[in-house]
Amino acid sequence: MDVREATRLLKGMRAAALAGLPSKVAPRAEIDASWRRVLGHGVDPDGARQAGLLPLAEVERRRQASPLREVLPVLREALVSVADAAQHIMVVSDADGKLLWREGHASVLRSADALGFEVGADWSEGVVGTNGVGTPLITGRPMQVYSAEHFVSTHHTWTCAGAPIVDPRDGRLLGVVDVSGPLSTMHPATLAFVTSVSRLAEAELRTRHLAAVERLRTVAAPVLCRVGGRALAVDTNGWTAAVTGMPPVDRLPLPKSFRAGRVWLPSLGMCAVEPLPGGWLVQAVGDDVRPADAIPRRVVLDLSRPRRSSVTVSGEAGSWTQELSPRHAELLYVLAVHRSGRTAAQLAHDIFEDPTRTVTVRAEMSRLRRHLAEVLAHRPYRFAEDVEVEVVQPPHPADLLPHSTAPAVRGARHHPY
Incomplete structure (x- = not known):
C-alpha cells in the first residue's frame, strides 16, 4: 500500500471515529485510546488550542533543571545528523510536554514553526491531541504517529516517532525524544532507531549515576571506618554508597524533606544525619521506638x-x-x-x-x-x-x-x- 492510499484510509478511519460510526479499518489500540482521552479534553480536531509559548527565561530554567541536559550530546550525536539528512527534526520535551530543545533540517524547522512545534510550546496530549511527544508521555511507551493518526487535522502531513526517557535513579519520567518530519520522508525504521537512542540516553544517565555513587563511596569510606554501630552513606536519592554494622541495602527510602539532624526512619529508627559531598551520612542511634x-x-x-x-x-x-x-x-x-x-x-x-x-x-x-x-x-x-x-x-x-x-x-x- 502506497503513502497516498494509507493516508486516505487513515483519514476515513478518523472521520468515522469522530462521527461515532463503524469503520472498515479500526485504529490501533493505542491510537483509539489516545483519541478517547483527547475527546475528553475537548481538543478541536480541526485546530488544536495552542497554549502560549513559555518565556525564554522559563525555557532556560527548565533546561538547567532537567537531567536530560546531561545526555543532550548523546541525543545530538545519534539523531541530529540522521534527522537532517532525512529532512526531519529532533525535538526533546520535558515530562510536562514542553519543548525544550529542537534541531534539524532548516526547511523542516520552518514548517514546524507553522504548526507551533517550536521551543517553549506545550505538546502534551491534552493540548494538541495525539502526537509523538504528548502520547508517549501518557503511555510511557515508544510510539509512532502517522498522518491522520494525529487527532488534529493540520498535523496530517506529518509523521513523528517519540520515545520516553526514564531516570534510572528513581524511575521518574524525564521527557520524550521525538523525530518528526513531512509524511513523504517517513521511514519504517524511525521508531526503532529513536527507541534505541532513548535507551542509549538512559544508559548514559545510569553510568553517570554509578560514577557519582562511586565518588561518594570514596568520600564516605574513611568516615564510616571511624563510626561505630549501624551507619550508611547514601546519595540524594537514597542509593547506598557504603555501609557498616548492618546488612547492605540497595536504597534507603528518604523523606521528601530530608535534612541534617535527628530524623526518624521506618527502616532504622531514630537516626543522626550529616551531609556529605553528594549525599548523606546516616547513623542509627539505637532508639527504635517511634516518636508519637x-x-x-x-x-x-x-x-x-x-x-x-x-x-x-x-x-x-x-x-x-x-x-x-x-x-x-x-x-x-x-x-x-x-x-x-x-x-x-x-x-x-x-x-x-x-x-x-x-x-x-x-x-x-x-x-x-x-x-x-x-x-x-x-x-x-x-x-x-x-x-x-x-x-x-x-x-x-x-x-x-x-x-x-x-x-x-x-x-x-x-x-x-
Whole structure:
C-alpha cells in the first residue's frame, strides 16, 4: 500500500471515529485510546488550542533543571545528523510536554514553526491531541504517529516517532525524544532507531549515576571506618554508597524533606544525619521506638499526573512522598477503593484478570510493604483502619492510569469511584 492510499484510509478511519460510526479499518489500540482521552479534553480536531509559548527565561530554567541536559550530546550525536539528512527534526520535551530543545533540517524547522512545534510550546496530549511527544508521555511507551493518526487535522502531513526517557535513579519520567518530519520522508525504521537512542540516553544517565555513587563511596569510606554501630552513606536519592554494622541495602527510602539532624526512619529508627559531598551520612542511634508525632495519620495517593503517580504518608512530624511504579500505583488504587481489604487472589483478578497469579501479587505487595508497612496491613491486604486515605484523580476519568490494562482500572475509567 502506497503513502497516498494509507493516508486516505487513515483519514476515513478518523472521520468515522469522530462521527461515532463503524469503520472498515479500526485504529490501533493505542491510537483509539489516545483519541478517547483527547475527546475528553475537548481538543478541536480541526485546530488544536495552542497554549502560549513559555518565556525564554522559563525555557532556560527548565533546561538547567532537567537531567536530560546531561545526555543532550548523546541525543545530538545519534539523531541530529540522521534527522537532517532525512529532512526531519529532533525535538526533546520535558515530562510536562514542553519543548525544550529542537534541531534539524532548516526547511523542516520552518514548517514546524507553522504548526507551533517550536521551543517553549506545550505538546502534551491534552493540548494538541495525539502526537509523538504528548502520547508517549501518557503511555510511557515508544510510539509512532502517522498522518491522520494525529487527532488534529493540520498535523496530517506529518509523521513523528517519540520515545520516553526514564531516570534510572528513581524511575521518574524525564521527557520524550521525538523525530518528526513531512509524511513523504517517513521511514519504517524511525521508531526503532529513536527507541534505541532513548535507551542509549538512559544508559548514559545510569553510568553517570554509578560514577557519582562511586565518588561518594570514596568520600564516605574513611568516615564510616571511624563510626561505630549501624551507619550508611547514601546519595540524594537514597542509593547506598557504603555501609557498616548492618546488612547492605540497595536504597534507603528518604523523606521528601530530608535534612541534617535527628530524623526518624521506618527502616532504622531514630537516626543522626550529616551531609556529605553528594549525599548523606546516616547513623542509627539505637532508639527504635517511634516518636508519637511520627505515627502516620494520612495517605494521599496522587494519580493526577500520567506516569508520575506518587504516595504521600504524613503525620504530625511531617510527610514522606514516594514515586510509584505503574504496578504499585494500580495496587494502591485498588486498596484505596476496597478499604475492607483484598486477598491475593482478588488482587490478582483486579490487576491481571487471573486469580491464580497470587505469587506475582504477593511479591509486589512485599515490595510495597517494605516502604509502607506503617500504613499497609495484610491478611487481607488493606490500608490500616486508623489511616485516612485520599485519592487525587486526574480531571478526566479517561486519564486514570492510562498505561494500565488492569480490569479494576479500566472499569474505574468509566465509573469513577
